[in-house]
Amino acid sequence: MKFGRIVLAVLCASFALSSAAIAQDDAEKAIEQYRKKLKEDPWSNPGLLDADRGEVLWKTPRGPNNVSLEKCDLGKGPGVVDGAFAELPRFFEDAGKVMDVETRILWCMVNLQGFNRADLVKNPHPAGGKPVKELGAIATYVANKSNGMKFAAKLDTPQAKPVVKLGEELFFRRSGPFDFSCASCHSNPGQRIRLQALPHLSDPKEARIAVGEWPGYRVSSSHVMTMQHRVYDCYWQMRMPRVELGSDATVAIIAYLTKQAEGGEISAPSIKR
Amino acid sequence: MRNIFNAAVLTIIALAAPGALAQQAVPSADAAIAAAFAAAPADWKDRLTPDQTMKVCSEHKNHPPAKEAEEIQKRAQAAIEYPADGKFLGDWKKGESLAQSGYGLRFSDYPPTRQNGGNCYACHQLAARELSFGTIGPSLLNYGKLRDFKESEVKALYERIYNSQAVLPCSNMPRFGANKILTIDQIKDIVALLMSPDSPVNK
Secondary structure, three states, rough: HHHHHHHHHHHHHHHHHHHHHHHHHHHHHHHHHHHHHHHHHHHHOOOOHHHHHHHHHHHOOOOHHHHHEOOEEEEOOOOOOOHHHHHHHHHEOOOEEEEHHHHHHHHHHHOOOOOHHHHHHHHHOOOOOOOOOOOHHHHHHHOOOOOOOOOOOOOOOOHHHHHHHHHHHOOOOOEEEOOOOOOHHHHOOOOEOOEEEOOOOOOHHHHHHHHHOOOOEEEEHHHEEEEEHHHHHHHOOOOOOOOOOHHHHHHHHHHHHHHHHOEEEEEOOOEEE | OHHHHHHHHHHHHHHHHHHHHHOOOOOOOOHHHHHOOOOHHHHHHHHHOHHHHHHHHHHHOOOOOHHHOOOOOOHHHHOOOOOOOOOOOOHHHHHHHHHOOOOOHHHHHHOOOOOOOOOOHHHOOOOOOOOOOOOOOOOOOOOHHHHOOOOHHHHHHHHHHHOHHHHOOOOOOOOOOOOOOOOHHHHHHHHHHOOOOOHHOOO
């Protein structure tokens, strides 16, 4: 009798589980189809409007110094945008630091255009429903100019290696009242929060796909979200304070993730849920 | 003698300098975190520093050696506070709404407008009718039924929610009681959600 009850309970459990899994599979298939259609017609991706806005911002003389960013060196020489994102983060001699795309653009906006760094990092990410801010739009433009290329950042250099190592340490560093780290949600395959699938970022196979999709247009908040914004949002969920854009910590985490994603194809801006 | 020493020091500096120029002084994790959250309000700063348990778990990527695991567990067990009335079962209906709510302790949650949630569904399956559940933690469907609603299991569950580290060292689950995320009464409500025969978790 008791055995029968347990069998029934297990059966019920597995039925409920599988029907939820089927619902989940259907939803994912539908999203996959949506993404496929978007790839066939790239002009249907609203994120490209921000890439265009970013291109105008890149080329327009702005800031106290009234110069464009066309002398900004993203690593392949001043003004070279094509393929630059695929080789970021990288070490920059002039700054003496490893930088990801957003941190480098920030550096150029401060050092070439004369913007005030504190102003730019004060409130750098858009609220839901508001378009990505200028820095993010420029990053979207730069990333889009590496669309279809493979991540090929040189992260094994003596300068970059310790940064990647710091990023790995931070990825596993638990803190805050919930004891969370990046690894709490991103170190196992096939897991979800509610119905949202979570990429297993310490596994290169999944990292190559997930990291290649940033910046991405997020349908649920109707704006482009950049990688720095993604990391900021994770820390928000982790019950940590607001993390600063362009800080050594966020650059290190992005360097670690990019190292995990080495060889993965860039599809930026992508479309996210 | 002193001259020789000085000359030696200068040579070392000269040899080190070219490398040092091209190298970034990479901060320690503690220093990088302090700088990245430098603008945080003073009463948030304690969130930046992991306690001993978190430190050990991070260091071992959540697979602590036996001795460390035992220390974590002992420390966690010693810190459990029990309900003053000795009762562990609250109101499962309140427990269900706590299980649904992810509100609380994020920087956008201040000043608080309602009580913190437990957000159980983010990671666990609970009631069968809720299809939007996460899979980071195990399914808790029929939790009480599968344990025959035993009183010992009720107490064990309270302890598990109050301080997950007391049961599973380096568990992914927050220490809801020990870290003051939920009150003792809220934990009792969640215990009821899992252990009451009339709760949807067991139906």
